[in-house]
Structure formats: structure tokens, C-alpha cells
Amino acid sequence: MAAMRIAIAGSSGLIGKPLVRALRADGHDVVRIVRRAARGADEARWDPVAGTVDPDALRGVDAVVNLAGAGIGAKRWTAAYKRELRDSRVLGTAALARAIAAAETPPRVFLAGSAVGYYGDTGDRTVDETAPSGEGFLADLCVDWEAATRPAEEAGVRVVHLRTGLVVTAEGGAWGPLMRAFRFGVGGRLGSGRQYWSFISLRDTIGAIRFLLDAEDVRGPVNLTAPEPVTNAEATKAVSRALRRPAMLPVPAFALRAVLGGLAVDVLSGRRAVPGVLRRAGFDFADPTIDQALAAALRD
Template sequence: MERLRIAVAGSSGLIGSALVRSLTADGHEVVRLVRRAAEGPGEVCWDPAGRSIETTAAGLTGCAAVVNLAGAGIGDRRWTPSYKRLLRDSRVLGTAALAEAVAMLPEPPRVFVSGSAIGIYGDTGDRVVDEQAPPGDGFLPSLCVEWEEAAAPAQEAGVRTVFARTGLVVARGGGAWGRLFPLFRAGLGGRLGDGRQYWSYISLHDEVAALRFLIDGDTLSGPFNLTAPEPLTNREITAAMGRVLHRPAPFAVPAPVLRAVLGEMAGDVLGSQRVVPKRLLESGFRFAFPGIEEAIRAA
């Protein structure tokens, strides 16, 4: 297996840290892009605001791949105007900075994998959507559109550019499931709203495997949905959580309560997204944990 030099932005996050562990275990040289001063040869300081493109480009020299997973957590705080601005800037400005740095290199990387999200489709109800679906309406879809457009400098420089549109990652250490697991273990789990909304999930193992598949796939470019093949309703998922953890799931959080507690973000929790990974499957990717119970047990 060829040993590659791969740069990862967002390497301390849930997905980024798992990707770094996987790449390092297979002998690849990983360069972690950090916002503080670099503390060793495996780190490069970069400015996501784009004020030091030349410095970032120097740190990317010799990289065969650049993976951008940086961005403030969507569910970390209530969506105040200031936090919405942070959500946007941390993704759009950071992606633009990396794309410009990549385009500046005399020998650019083979591939630029840029993070994105299935939030780009908006609320799709019961309709099954793949990568050909247009963007939806609202804050998250417009954010995702800007996020992906920010990668234009890399594309225009001829670098193979991939948009990893990630769904809800089933993992113990963070994201939506990082909050759900403790509730269910305490016997407080249950559906959200009426539970009929579709959730498009993916195990953390398959998320990392898919990212590596996209890095290695020399002919793969454009958007790819990183979700399990068969989305399920929130009601079905919470029932599976109860079965796997041997806890009943009798409770339900009414929609008005979610809206009162979460504000605008409640629309994302109560919205329905029935997203399928059409292009990933057509390209030959195979899921290790396609079913929800398998994914929960793996976590």
C-alpha cells in the first residue's frame, strides 16, 4: 500500500479524530491542521479566516490529499444570530482558505475532500432523495450551498474535489447519538415529536471508511451522500435504541417543547430527511454496519 501524506482540518472533532486514527494505523503520514501554534512535526498552524493563505499552503506541501472537516458544532448551542454567523464562517471561510491554499501549490494534492452535510436538501418529508436532488430552503441548506461553493478555487485549479454530505453519525463520543446514549441508558429515551420524521444515519466506522474510499477513488468527484442505505423514522430508531440497550423508550418529547428549548434548530430535529447514498453504492462502496441495530452496537 502506498504511504501518503494527508492533511486533515478538524482533526480533533468526532469524525476527524477517528479518521486520523484510521489513517495513522495504516501507516500514512497525517498532518493535523491546528489553529494554535504547531507543537510538533505532525501539526501545521492555519488560519480558517484566510488571513495567512501562504503559510497554510506551505504546510500542505507534499500532501497527496487534503480533508476538510472543520466547523463549529451544529447542535452545540442554540442558533442565535451570532452563533449562526459562527456556523457559517467556520465552514465557508475555512473551506475557502484551504481551497485557495491548495490552488496556490505548484504541485497540488490529488484530491480535496470537503465536508458538507445532508442538511443541504432541507426537509424532504417521505420523499427519497439522492445526490441529484436540489438544495432545500432555510438556514442549513443555504449554509451548505455556500460551504460547497467555497471549494471553487480547488476545482478551478483542476484538483479532484469531493463533497462528503454526511448524515447523523452513530457514535458514542459526540454528535446526536452522544446525547442520546446517556438518556436511553437512564431510561429516559423516546421519540422526538411524532417520530414520523426520517433520520438518515451512518455508523462512525462507515463514515471513516467512506471518507477513505473517496480519498482513494481516483475518478470520484462531486457530491456523495454519506448515509446508510435505508433511512428510518425517528420512531423506528428510538425503538431500536431501546432494544439494543435493553431500556424501554416510553417517553416522547412534544414538538412545542423542542421548539421552546431549541429554537430554530428544532426544525432540523423535527424535519424529515430520507437521504440515500446512491453514488457511494454505485461506486462500489460496501457498508460494514448498514442496519441501525448494527450501527448502535458498533458504537
């Protein structure tokens, strides 16, 4: 890939930090779009909720990557936090899409965050990018999140929706708390354990984003998931093996609902999403299995 100038929103997050490091190591010029005052030439300010982006943020930029958004599992899903989840994604994406469309020379590609929550609860049914949207808060959020990129698409920019699965890392997301529970000897399946988890390792997430920046024939939704989703029961057994801790204490559904509120719906529902577009485009997964993904997370 030739050196590019790439603007990234959400550069301080779980995926954003290692992505910035990887792109700079590749020789790319990275501009971090931040919510505070810019502190150097490699930063530009925006306010995702107000819908404002520093006009200099996209000057000379070849690509924009938007990973910004309040953490899905950071708080209980109160009505106020649901609004924050929605606004931080939909309003921010719309602001970037408008700025891209208004740029004197628009970037060639816009990689916009989304999630496999788009499909709702798929049960045992395998879905790829051709599947319709599902039902529920997350599915509705993802539909609106992706629709917010429309100004960029109408300006002729190649737009890719990164429908990301559960990124396997010991630092956060769904996997960090699960691993901590096992380390303290209280790990186990969540609810019935039959719900599917569409996982992907952190390094495959970074690798897929780098791949998609240069994949000129790819546009629209792309599932960032490993080829073989696993059930929650299989996932917790894999964590047990990786950490050499017993999986002894399943957490019943009613307890999850009491502790997590609306977030429990996401934990207890399943999405068996597979990466049809990435596989057809020739992306090579470094960690196709859950054991490989966990091993990579523990090495990191």
C-alpha cells in the first residue's frame, strides 16, 4: 500500500490506539480527530454531538476512519445512556460524512464504524453481509449509524461499513471482564450459553482495516468477524483452557438482567455472523479460531 494521509476519529479507543501505531509503522501520515483542542499538526478538533469538524481535519486526506462512540458495555442501558450511545455514533458519523462531502478534494475512502448488532438475534442461523437488519435497540442503532454516511456516498466516496464483532482482547470489550472473572475463579457461561459470539482477534481487526483501506473494489457492509463464530459456552470453555482456570459458575439470565439492565439483551442474544466479503476479497486471517484469538490477546 502506498503511503496515505489518514484521519482517524476514535483514535484513543480499544481499536483506535493500536490502529494508529500500526498505520504509522507502515509509513502513513495519521491525523487524530479529537474532541479537545488540537495539540499539534497531527491532531484536529471535532464535536461529534454538535456536528462540527475542524475544516483543516480533512485537508489533503486520502482516507477517513471513524471508530468513535460511547462504550456499549461501559454503563447500564438507561434511557439517557441509550441516547448517548446513539448520538455518539449517528451524529458523529453524520458530521464526518458532511465534512467529507464538503471537502475541496474528498478522501478516496471512508471506513465507518458499525457492528454485527445490525443483524439482531440470529439464533443458530448463519448470516453474512447480504442478510437484512434485525430487531431491537442495537439493530435499529446500526441501521441509523450506517445511513448517516449517505452524504459521503452521494459525493462519490467509497464507503465501507465496519460491522465489527466482539474483539478479543484482555483489555476491555466483552472479553476483558470475562477473562478477569476467570482469573478470580468465578468464570462461566452466560445465560444458556447457546448464544453465538461472532468474535475477531484485535490483530485481525487491525489487519482487516488496513486491508480495506486499499481494497478499492470493496464497498458497503463488511463483517469484521472470524470465519467460525462460537457459542458463549464454547467461548467460556476456550477462556478456561487459555487461562487454566475452571469454568464452574454459570451466570443465570435473571442475574445478568438485574446487574446489566438493557445491556443483558446484548449479552444473552447471539449473532452468528461470518465474513463473507473479507473472504471473497482474499483477506488472510491470522487468528481464525477462538483459541488462536485468545492466545494472541494474552500475548499482547
